[in-house]
Amino acid sequence: MIEFSQVAKTFVLGKRRVEAVKDVSLTIQKGEIFGIIGFSGAGKSTLLRLVNLLESPSNGSIKIQGEDLSSFSAKEVRKLRRRIGMIFQNFNLFTSRTVAGNIAYPLKLAGKPKGEIKARVDELLQFVGLTDKANDYPEQLSGGQKQRVGIARALANSPDILICDEATSALDPDTTNEILRLLKKVNKDLGITILLITHEMNVIQTICDRVAVMENGEVIESGNVFETFTDPQHPTTKRFIQSVQQDRPSESLLQQWQQSGGKNLYRVIFKGELANRPILSQISRKNNVDVNIVYGSVQELQEKFFGNLLVSFEGEASAIHTVIAELEKEVSIEEVLIG
Numbered sequence: 026m027i028e029f030s031q032v033a034k035t036f037v038l039g040k041r042r043v044e045a046v047k048d049v050s051l052t053i054q055k056g057e058i059f060g061i062i063g064f065s066g067a068g069k070s071t072l073l074r075l076v077n078l079l080e081s082p083s084n085g086s087i088k089i090q091g092e093d094l095s096s097f098s099a100k101e102v103r104k105l106r107r108r109i110g111m112i113f114q115n116f117n118l119f120t121s122r123t124v125a126g127n128i129a130y131p132l133k134l135a136g137k138p139k140g141e142i143k144a145r146v147d148e149l150l151q152f153v154g155l156t157d158k159a160n161d162y163p164e165q166l167s168g169g170q171k172q173r174v175g176i177a178r179a180l181a182n183s184p185d186i187l188i189c190d191e192a193t194s195a196l197d198p199d200t201t202n203e204i205l206r207l208l209k210k211v212n213k214d215l216g217i218t219i220l221l222i223t224h225e226m227n228v229i230q231t232i233c234d235r236v237a238v239m240e241n242g243e244v245i246e247s248g249n250v251f252e253t254f255t256d257p258q259h260p261t262t263k264r265f266i267q268s269v270q271q272d273r274p275s276e277s278l279l280q281q282w283q284q285s286g287g288k289n290l291y292r293v294i295f296k297g298e299l300a301n302r303p304i305l306s307q308i309s310r311k312n313n314v315d316v317n318i319v320y321g322s323v324q325e326l327q328e329k330f331f332g333n334l335l336v337s338f339e340g341e342a343s344a345i346h347t348v349i350a351e352l353e354k355e356v357s358i359e360e361v362l363i364g
């Protein structure tokens with residue numbers, strides 16, 4: 026659907042060159058929700074702006090449904106932009122237009138007849154749950170409601186792709202989840218491919234199918250969200266995941282545990298259907314070892330279980346050894362170093 030091949034974007038500012046995007050190759054499939062995560066300055070916005078040709082690449086090519094954007098005439102660029110809806114962190118609504126007026130705007134630009142515009146606006150208001158706010162002005166709305174208007178406006182011309190630029194970064198956690206549910210509905214019910222950028226791992230975890238992690242203009246890791254969460258490779262990816270996982274208690278609590286005579290701690294990671302089997306208790310019981318869960322969580326990720334537990338064992342040293350060796354055959358287990 027969207028194919029980046031060795032894409033680079035360099036800004037030249039006098040004698041300074043800023044390599045905002047370097048050698049990015051990614052394919053976003055039709056119908057998926059693809060998230061790009063990275064810290065500030067990683068190059069995410071630049072990459073998005075290349076998709077609707079607000080910027081053109083310095084190198085490489087971008088194709089949408091097989092068409093190379095570099096060959097587009099001005100007219101084709103205008104047509105392309107109609108196929109791509111966009112929503113923003115700060116909503117970018119027209120303050121002097123009503124909710125209905127904001128949603129009608131792109132339809133007017135596209136030259137649609139009045140009756141058709143009215144019907145489409147009503148349909149979109151219903152889709153985003155704002156029928157009763159049609160005649161309000163943006164300043165009368167909450168942040169979540171403003172973003173709903175932004176989404177309705179982006180959908181007006183029935184795009185194939187929706188691009189979301191930090192769409193929930195200005196919202197509180199509850200409103201963020203509400204907007205993420207709406208984006209999921211846009212994807213599922215309307216079949217629209219979503220490309221989003223964010224610095225919040227929660228957004229990736231909640232709605233994305235696949236993710237790419239960017240740093241210094243490069244994609245440092247990409248893949249399926251479940252695999253990336255359960256087996257991150259790059260230290261930056263691990264940092265993002267820790268921000269939503271809290272997979273170990275604070276160092277001071279760990280030291281208290283050790284000082285009070287606590288046993289060695291092990292991290293046990295269960296994935297998918299393994300979480301349905303009582304492996305920990307079965308293997309421990311068979312070897313006459315007790316298992317103590319000290320910290321951790323079991324979460325749902327992409328409709329699969331993902332367990333991340335800190336445990337200690339009590340029993341004969343050789344029996345504990347056997348338990349760990351048997352567990353290693355089924356799950357990921359490693360000793361947690363303290364300090």
Ligand SMILES: Nc1ncnc2c1ncn2[C@@H]1O[C@H](COP(=O)(O)OP(=O)(O)OP(=O)(O)O)[C@@H](O)[C@H]1O
Pocket residue numbers: 036037038043044045063064065066067068069070071072
């Ligand atoms: N028009 C521009 N001219 C010069 N440099 C730019 C321009 N746009 C972006 N940059 C630079 O390119 C780099 C990547 O910026 P970009 O905005 O793409 O990152 P980002 O990951 O989206 O960060 P943020 O979340 O803070 O927007 C930064 O160093 C930025 O200063």
